[in-house]
Amino acid sequence: MTLPSSIASQTNEEPTASTTGIAAGQTEMEQELARLIVTTLQLEITPEQIVPTEPMFREGLGLDSIDALELSLAVSTEYGVELKADDERNGEIFASLRSLARHVTERRTR
């Protein structure tokens, strides 16, 4: 898949990130999830390139609902967190790497 130019050119909200070497200001959980996303979906980017606050679906990373399914299966295997279709907060959960990480941190069983 092609990487939208917005990711590469995105300036970071947290000024320390670019100097400390920590990828795009990702927290530890976000780094873990970013790696899971890149390997599961076979994206042609590095996990560090995923900006935590950028949208993941359609815009930003450009994921679609099939990616969301594959991602939810991986998250379920890895962390024991089941994402359900009738969850009203799905829009929120899938909004960005940060929001997904927050959800997984709250619910993880493994």
Add this chain to the structure above:
Amino acid sequence: MSWTTERERGSAHLLRLTCWLTLTCGWRIGRLLLYPITLYYYVTASGPRAASRDYLRRVLGRPARASDVLRHIFTFASVTLDRAFLLSGRTERFAISVEGLDALTALLSRGKGCILLGSHLGSFDVLRDFGRTSPVRVSAVMYRRPGSPMSRLMETLDPDLWRDVITIGSPDAMLRVQENLARGEIVSFLADRDPDARPDRIATVDFLGGRADFPTGPFILAAVLGAPVVLFYGIRLGPRRYVVRFEHFAATITLGRATRRDDLAALVSRYSASLAAQCRAAPFNWFNFFPFWKDPSA
């Protein structure tokens, strides 16, 4: 404006008009009015007319005559008229036969649900009629524009419709597909086009002597969820006569990590070959009135 909105607008007007006429004057009067409607379409819709001619030339293997194009539009208008009856469940005067049901029931018995691939060949709505009598729920994955004339009309005809529709667009749409399949249910897709698919979810394959784009999404889903795949065609045979055909496609679909692209292209090719055979058997049932091929003038 894209062809989807253009087409939806056109068919919504046609559907509304024919619905109103049919519901007030009866099916026979509605059917009589299809002749002037067909002629009006033929004269005014130059894009669909050219698309029809291109398709008919390929499927008939000879240049299309005006009478062929008129018959093509008339079949489309007839199926559109019948939608009003199929959606509202008033099918007592319809003869709908079913072929190949064994292929579907055999795979359903495995308990993994079933992905049903339909198309814009014939009527997708006969599946709705089939779903009413089916022992398991049949839901349809489709686009829905809330508040659009077409959506409103479909809602009026079939108030329960949206209960069995999975709307494309939200990130959790395929989670719903997964849950329905896990309950052993049937989930249907329109597999011959997806105007919204990401470029890497498209395979370009041979179809009726040209190259055409088909979505790969349904096959990826089948692979990811371990669901069997059955093809479905709702063909109009004549006035109020339809046949619902089920065709075995695959008990399981496996995609190699390294060969994924080629595997998908092979699956889509096999699908397009089946679709082409059905097109040849019922040429006037094809309702993609837009440039379908990459090389329309070839």
